Amino acid sequence: MLVVDIPFNKPYMTGKELWYISQAHANGHLSGNGLFAKKCCAWLEQRIGSRKALLTNSCTAALERAALLAGVEAGDEVIMPSYTFVSTANAFVLRGATPVFVDIRPDTLNIDETKIEQAITTRTKAIVPVHYAGVGCEMDAIMDIARRHNLLVIEDAAQGIIATYKGRPLGSIGHMAALSFHETKNIISGEGGALLINDPHFVERAEIVWEKWTNRSQFFRGQVDKYTWVDLGSSYLPGEILAAFLWAQMEEADAITKRRLDLWATYHQWFASLEKKEKLRRPIIPRECVHNAHMYYLLLPSLELRTAFIDQLRAQGIHAVFHYVPLHSAPFGQTMGRADGDMSNTVSASERLVRLPLWLGLEEHLTTVIAEAVASVH
Numbered sequence: 001m002l003v004v005d006i007p008f009n010k011p012y013m014t015g016k017e018l019w020y021i022s023q024a025h026a027n028g029h030l031s032g033n034g035l036f037a038k039k040c041c042a043w044l045e046q047r048i049g050s051r052k053a054l055l056t057n058s059c060t061a062a063l064e065r066a067a068l069l070a071g072v073e074a075g076d077e078v079i080m081p082s083y084t085f086v087s088t089a090n091a092f093v094l095r096g097a098t099p100v101f102v103d104i105r106p107d108t109l110n111i112d113e114t115k116i117e118q119a120i121t122t123r124t125k126a127i128v129p130v131h132y133a134g135v136g137c138e139m140d141a142i143m144d145i146a147r148r149h150n151l152l153v154i155e156d157a158a159q160g161i162i163a164t165y166k167g168r169p170l171g172s173i174g175h176m177a178a179l180s181f182h183e184t185k186n187i188i189s190g191e192g193g194a195l196l197i198n199d200p201h202f203v204e205r206a207e208i209v210w211e212k213w214t215n216r217s218q219f220f221r222g223q224v225d226k227y228t229w230v231d232l233g234s235s236y237l238p239g240e241i242l243a244a245f246l247w248a249q250m251e252e253a254d255a256i257t258k259r260r261l262d263l264w265a266t267y268h269q270w271f272a273s274l275e276k277k278e279k280l281r282r283p284i285i286p287r288e289c290v291h292n293a294h295m296y297y298l299l300l301p302s303l304e305l306r307t308a309f310i311d312q313l314r315a316q317g318i319h320a321v322f323h324y325v326p327l328h329s330a331p332f333g334q335t336m337g338r339a340d341g342d343m344s345n346t347v348s349a350s351e352r353l354v355r356l357p358l359w360l361g362l363e364e365h366l367t368t369v370i371a372e373a374v375a376s377v378h
C-alpha cells in the first residue's frame with residue numbers, strides 16, 4: 001500500500017534566500033535596519049501604502065509595540081474577537097488592559113462589527129479586528145464606530161498580506177496594523193513580522209519604541225546630535241540575516257500568492273457538491289474582499305464529525321488541523337478578559353472548523369488530499 005505523509009504546512013523557499021543572506025554576510029552589517037531591512041520596509045510601504053513599515057521579530061512583537069504606541073494602560077479595555085490567536089489579546093494584557101471579546105460573523109468568521117458598539121464602555125481604548133484567513137473584516141463599519149467613539153483601530157493582519165478590502169490593502173486601513181512572517185504564513189522568514197503605521201501621529205514614537213527606547217533613528221538621520229533614552233520601549237528589530245531571507249520572499253510575493261490561490265480554488269471547486277448536499281460549508285469571501293489564500297478550511301456539521309474527519313485523514317497520512325480555542329473560555333482569558341454577549345458563532349467555528357494542507361508543492365498531492373478528504377466527509 002502506498003503510504004503518503006502530507007504535512008499540514010511546509011515552508012516554501014524561493015531559492016534566493018541563501019544568496020541574499022550571503023550578501024548580508026558580505027556587507028558586514030548584521031544588526032537591524034540594514035540594507036535588506038530597508039528594502040523590505042520600502043516594499044511594505046509601497047505595496048500596502050502605510051506611512052511607515054517597521055520590521056519586527058514576530059507579529060506578536062508588532063502587536064505589543066502597537067499597544068505601547070497606542071498608550072494602552074492598566075484599566076483600559078480593548079475590543080477584539082475571541083476566535084483569534086493568543087497574541088492578539090496578550091499584547092494588550094501585558095500593558096494591563098482587559099480584552100473584551102465579542103462574537104464573530106457566521107460567514108467570514110471575522111469580528112461581528114454589529115456587536116462592537118454595545119461592548120464599548122468609557123474605558124474602551126481600541127478595537128483590534130483580525131482578518132481571519134486573509135479575508136478582510138468590515139473595515140468601513142469598524143472605522144466609523146472608532147471615529148464616533150474616538151477609539152484607535154489596530155488591525156491584526158497576521159494572515160492578511162496582499163489581500164484587500166474594497167480595493168484597500170489589509171493593514172492600510174486602521175491607525176496601525178501588525179503582519180506575521182511566521183513560517184506558516186504566505187510570506188515567511190521563519191519568525192518575523194512588521195508593524196505598519198498609517199496614522200502619521202505615531203510615526204516618530206514608533207521608531208523610538210523600536211530602537212530600544214532611544215531616538216537613535218533620528219541621530220542616524222542627523223536630526224539630533226546625540227541619541228539618548230527618551231521613552232518606554234523594547235528591542236523589536238530583527239537582524240539583517242532575517243531581513244535578507246524575507247527579501248527573497250517579498251520579491252516573489254505575487255507569484256507565491258497566485259500559486260496559493262490556484263490551490264485554494266481547486267479545493268473550493270471540489271467541495272462545492274458536498275456543500276450543496278449540506279455535508280459541509282466552504283469559506284465565504286464577501287464581494288468587497290480579495291483574499292490571499294492564506295488558508296483553506298471547511299466547516300463540518302459537528303465536533304464529532306470533525307474529529308472523525310481529522311482522524312480518518314491522519315490514518316491516510318494527511319495532516320489536517322483544527323484552529324483557535326476561543327480566548328474567552330481559555331483559563332487565562334477568563335481571568336484577564338471578559339466576553340460581551342453571546343459567543344455562539346465563536347464556539348461553533350472553534351468546534352467545527354478544519355484546516356486542510358495548503359503549501360507550495362502540494363500541487364502534486366492535491367488530487368490525493370481531495371479524494372481522501374471527500375471520502376472522510378460523512
Ligand SMILES: Cc1ncc(COP(=O)(O)O)c(C=O)c1O
Pocket residue numbers: 057058059060061084085087088130156158159179180181182192193
Ligand atoms: C491572528 C494572529 N495574530 C497573531 C499571530 C502571531 O503571529 P507571530 O507568530 O508572528 O507572532 C498569529 C499567528 O498565527 C495569528 O494567527
